[in-house]
Amino acid sequence: MPKFYYIARNRAGVKETGIEESLTQEDAVVKIQAKGLIVVNVIPEGSEAFGDPTVDAALRVRLKPKHGRVTHEDLMLFCRQLSTLIGAGVTILMSLEIISKQVASRKLYDVSVDLKKNMETGLSFHEALAAHPKVFSDLWINLVESGEASGNLAVVLSRLAAYLEKEAAFRNKLISALVYPVILTLVGLGA
Structure with a gap:
């Protein structure tokens, strides 16, 4: 066997x-x-x-430029994909490998690869996330730590993804609500 x-x-x-x-x-x-x-x-x-390093090198060609930051939408998608894969029984390392091959953001690709490398050296997932404070907030790190401790990481990530999606929807509504008064003010000042 x-x-x-x-x-x-x-x-x-x-x-x-x-x-x-x-x-x-x-x-x-x-x-x-x-x-x-x-x-x-x-x-x-x-x-x-895991895989062939030449595949990772070829993948970098299609990614967006490295400068900038990881967007809220990138993090939402990353969290949702990670939740789904872990919930399906895929290991964290394999999930990170799969996700890193699908992301369009070069910065998130680099973060995913670094998370995987840190975990291979023996760090827990929340410790690997903590190494990227500009990408993952304390909320992320603490929720992942509680998910690891309770054995419900997939559930915690799913709830975190839902929270991020609601936050994005609220942000979009807020921006939409503020656009109309700004336009009226500009038109009023111009007249």
């Missing part, structure tokens, strides 16, 4: 590693989660951890 090396965290957030025998990688993830662990990474025996 194939063996899979895994990195996971228990409910206290302590890193645990081990070997799980299973027919598929998905079955290994299910078995590890059944032990009450949050799966960070599952690697088939004898394989490389």
Whole structure:
């Protein structure tokens, strides 16, 4: 039976590693989660951890320029995708790998890759997020930490995504509500 090396965290957030025998990688993830662990990474025996670096280099060509910041919409999409992938049983590291290949923002791509690298060195997800204070607020970091501690990271990320979506909708309504009075004021001053 194939063996899979895994990195996971228990409910206290302590890193645990081990070997799980299973027919598929998905079955290994299910078995590890059944032990009450949050799966960070599952690697088939004898394989490389993740992809080819030339793929990442080719991907950078299609990304937006690096300058600027990560937009609110980018973070909303990142959070929603991460929530969906983790909820489907995909490991955090694999989720970050998948998302980094889909983002259009070069800055968010760099952040995703850095998050993955930091987690591979043994940092928890919230610690990796804390390394990017200009991108992830204290709310993000603290909610992710509570999700890791409770074992409900997918649920927490889903609620965070819903919050970000409501915040964006409110921001758009506020801007729309302010545009009309500004136009009337400008027209009134011009007349």
